[in-house]
Amino acid sequence: MRNFHLPGRSTVHAQNAMVATSHPLAALTAIEVMKSGGTAADAAVAACALLGVIEPQSTGIGGDCFALIQPRGEGKIVSYNGSGRAPKAATAEWYIEHKMLAIPTTGAHSVTVPGAIDAWETILRDHGKLGLAILLQPAIRAAEEGYIVAPRIAFDWNNALEKLRGGTNTPRYLLPHGNAPVAGDVIKQPELGQTLRTIAKQGRDGFYKGAVAEDIVETLRGLGGLHTLEDFAAHTTETTTPIGTLYKGHDVWQCPPNGPGITMLVMLNILSNFDLTKYPPVSIERFHLEAEAARIAYLMREQDIGDPAYVDVDVKRILSKEFAEGYAKKIRMDRLLELPKVSPPINPSTVYITVIDRDRNVCSFINSIAHSFGSAVVSNKSGVLLQNRGAGFRVQPGHPNCIQPGKRPLHTIIPSLTTINGRANMSFGVMGGQYQPVGQTRLLTNMLDYGLDVQEAMDQPRGLHYEGVYQLEDGVPKDIVEGLKKIGHQTTGIVAPLGGAQAIWIDWDKGTLTGGSEPRKDGCALGY
Known part of the structure; x- marks a missing residue:
């Protein structure tokens, strides 16, 4: 509360x-x-x-x-x-x-x-x-x-x-x-x-x-x-069928590629191999695990995802338990994984x-x-x-996201919703360029792992590991910034805050709706 x-x-x-x-x-x-x-x-x-x-x-x-x-x-x-x-x-x-x-x-x-x-x-x-x-x-x-x-x-x-x-x-x-x-x-x-x-x-x-x-x-x-x-x-x-994964008893749904929602689902699959509740919601360990999951998921996205009308995207393999477990086993709490540097074209x-x-x-x-x-x-x-x-787009023949006539680029915008036994219980999204998969993951884990409500989940400080650098908001405590540096993260402050979330939670038993709106933006949730 x-x-x-x-x-x-x-x-x-x-x-x-x-x-x-x-x-x-x-x-x-x-x-x-x-x-x-x-x-x-x-x-x-x-x-x-x-x-x-x-x-x-x-x-x-x-x-x-x-x-x-x-x-x-x-x-x-x-x-x-x-x-x-x-x-x-x-x-x-x-x-x-x-x-x-x-x-x-x-x-x-x-x-x-x-x-x-x-x-x-x-x-x-x-x-x-x-x-x-x-x-x-x-x-x-x-x-x-x-x-x-x-x-x-x-x-x-x-x-x-x-x-x-x-x-x-x-x-x-x-x-x-x-x-x-x-x-x-x-x-x-x-x-x-x-x-x-x-x-x-x-x-x-x-x-x-x-x-x-x-x-x-x-x-x-x-x-x-x-x-x-x-x-x-x-x-x-x-018009297509969404793709999804299961996290903490909730089915989490995303638009399929060329949308990038698969990135968020991979992050959830990786994090499901860890007990986040062992660490405080604002902690070195939690920020580190989130960054490592993001680095893996973004690498997958840049290597494998493009317009499925032009390239074969193996969604089943990417969202498999084995894919996530293979990477999760390599994550260490005292250092960063050695991964190729990813530089998405736009943010x-x-x-x-x-x-x-x-x-x-x-x-x-x-x-x-x-x-x-x-x-x-x-x-x-x-x-x-x-x-x-x-x-x-890339200008790189053979790359899944290479520009071609009539092709759709790898996108960044991802609406999401969650269901339990087929019934919706939350509609949510986190705007903000490349931050969106990380932001959605953070919001959802804030709620399902740490028990925060939809507004509290948005109010927490944020970070984005992007192009080899951990971009951290002013709200991230200095001791956490220093702790991340000690295990190998290069950190930096940022001018604009990260992301902009909106969410509505459905309580079917009470017949009520609960909304939250991004404090970093001008807006609000309204209901009647």
Whole structure:
């Protein structure tokens, strides 16, 4: 139980429905949608569309979307893969010939076809009641009438100032008066509002065909991009079956590759070979074990995972007990495993939304433009900030994640949910680029191993072992930092905090919902 003498947040409780997002207005919008008869899917799309306006560094209609949905919290879970594809002309040979041995993180070549809008329409077709014409209205109002910049968003905006100054159309659209806005400033984006109106009227075709698509393609081709109108018109969302593992009596579910959720499942499988409760939740041993599990899982991901439409991903072997045990036996508490250094191509941003409605429809939903402010390319007339998810590809023929025509890059965004005997008991996610598998693992083990509630599990200090260095938040005690150094970890502090979690826990016996929201963000959990 929380110590009320100390700063922190209480969990949020409700009987009917609940949402947790990274911005209060998005949470309020989702509640209003559900109170007006909308489903969890309706609420998630409305909240996400709004976040694409008011949290532009993280998400938007120029990005991608993944979701896990379980109708009425029981039975079949459906996975939606709304990730975009490389242009049909994007061959590795083309990049090598043009002396581009890595996809840049800004500019036209970093842009894959945005998958979000088609995913939203697909999800609403299967699980919604209200449709885009209604659900996009809050986002349209925010873009046209203006919205107030929140503190964390202002922080991120300022951190990306030089990127935006050097971008395409970004100074005009995203730097009012030539500088990043500060908390409390009011921003309007009328061109984006008009584009949202077009999508509200025409649905996905209003984005992937017609004037908006023409404007985006013209912008990208003007910068040397390989995109065509056919690339946009041909985009589709994939509906699949989730993959999972068992941890502490809970089935943990993720979207399959090209999503990276398998990374988190491997981490759980490795950690299941250890009794974490032997160590305090904030301890040298716990941080070390988490880092070693992450290093192993990330190495697997970089070596084995790509778009399964192009490469054979042996999910069964990777998630086997033997795979995890083989590595777990090699972990030592007094030193680091000798493993090849892994350098993932990108470490992006995102937003995660969890919604559960009064019928207990569960929606675990994530939407992203990859790096903060994506590619730093805004379309000329339609005001669409485009993702840089293409920078996640390798230019390395034979690599499972090598760029190919129409291929989807290895992603970073992962919605998750857990079930017991087939019934949902938590919908959760942790946004934050490469931190996401580690963040989800930490949140879940905080709860299932250490008995913390959904909010306490988010409040704990965090670390990410990334590119050979253990990045540690300010909240990690100095004695733990020194202890990690003594066993061989190279450590560093970080500017921005790690991750952004949202979670809702279902208590079926009491008929209640318990929510928590990331204290490192601006948002909240709300219920009624």
